[in-house]
Amino acid sequence: MAQELSWDLIGERIRLSRISAGLSQGAMADRVGLERSMVSKLERGKRHVDAVELTRIARVLDYPLSHFLSSPPTVVSKRTPASDVGEEELDRSDYRTKALLSDWLRDVRQLVDEGVLQTRPLLRFPDSAKNADEARDAALWLRDELGRGTEPLDSLAEECERAGQFVAVVPLPQGADGASLVDGDVAVAVVNEHMEPGRRRSTAAHELGHLVLGDEFSSDVGGGVHASRQDREEVVNAFAAEFLLPRVKARQAVVRRNQEEVRHNLIRLSATYRVSWSLTVRQAMSEGNGRTGFWQEMTDRVPTMAEFRDVLGWKPQPDLSSIRVPPAYASAVMRALDDELITTTRAVEMMRGQVTPDEFDEE
Incomplete structure (x- = not known):
């Protein structure tokens, strides 16, 4: 569990956060409404920061307030x-x-x-x-x-x-x-x-x-x-x-089939398992027979939206799209x-x- 920080460490968190935001002490001081010398003292732990000031600093640097009060x-x-x-x-x-x-x-x-x-x-x-x-x-x-x-x-x-x-x-x-x-x-x-x-x-x-x-x-x-x-x-x-995407599924898509059949089946797998085309091809390729040119062409022919619709009649909503x-x-x-x-x-x-x-x- 994170522990509460001393004033020295709070000042150091402010300094590192300012640097991560690409701001100089003067630039941050202007945005927060403090003198640059005050920011310098805060960062060195020589001056305590009150709740209002720390809230403004957090807002300017785009960090949650809790970031400055506990160690990671x-x-x-x-x-x-x-x-x-x-x-x-x-x-x-x-x-x-x-x-x-x-x-x-x-x-x-x-x-x-x-x-x-x-x-x-x-x-x-x-x-x-x-x-x-x-x-x-x-x-x-x-x-x-x-x-x-x-x-x-x-x-x-x-x-x-x-x-x-x-x-x-x-x-x-x-x-x-x-x-x-x-x-x-x-x-x-x-x-x-x-x-x-x-x-x-x-x-x-x-x-x-x-x-x-x-x-x-x-x-x-x-x-x-x-x-x-x-x-x-x-x-x-x-x-x-x-x-x-388990390889056994990719293997079933490529066994004893010509290139267009393989492509058709891999498009279906890519859509239903909601994974990238490159990952789908790699999973199938790991069970391949060394036909380098075949797999390179397969990799390069990234499916279009029309191909997904042709194979499935629909394309699944991408996972982790609207969900946060x-x-x-x-x-x-x-x-x-x-x-x-x-x-x-x-x-x-x-x-x-x-x-x-x-x-x-x-x-």
Whole structure:
């Protein structure tokens, strides 16, 4: 659990948050309505900040107030894509990602502590998973534990919740796909809302993989372990792909069929399992016979909307598109509101954009 901070540490949180927002002391002072010298003293812990000032600072820097009053827990996993983002911007991205993940944990914890949200046992693979094949075994084990067999997963947020991990879709900064952590009996993850829905789904499955596989690599670990971390990420990726679309289903789509039949069947799989075309092809390719040109052409021929309609007559609503928080959590927020444990404003905040104030009927 996060602990309350001293004035020195509150000042340091303000400083780091200002830097992550790309503001100088003078720029922040102008926006908050303080002298620059006052901001300098605040950041060095030489001057206490009152509630009104801290609220203005939080608003200007776009962080929740709680971010400045408690220390963050250790982040277990932080997934970042390959990009041209510079190291300084990645550092800012890292700081904000951890802050948003910590804020999500605090909200989940609040509902648990209020007794309106029940945690589930964290599902951990009982064996080790040191390579891709063992990771796929872990994914199939989890599907069996959840009673899903090899069928499509309707709501990944709900499946993660049933496995013990609460996933939220939040506006992470550039350079971050998602992140997750475990705090005692609570596991949480965040996924970047700026990504297209298929990638959100893959990232959520990836963060679930860190939980299920018992991953111990932290994004804070220093140099010397990069190769090991990369190897581990590839293992977790294998888990995520198998969890979303079991290879046995992809295998059935390609056996003894010509190219157009394979394509037709893979389009159906991609739509019904709600995964990206590239993931679908990779799952089928892993069971292929080395026809490199065949699979390259298959990868390059990304289906159009018309092809989805032709194959299915419809295209499923992308998962994690309009949904921002998992179902049990959303119900817990409403119970807390009904029991007057939180205000409407707080409920809207905790729902992370899934509802708006005018959707609540107030008397």
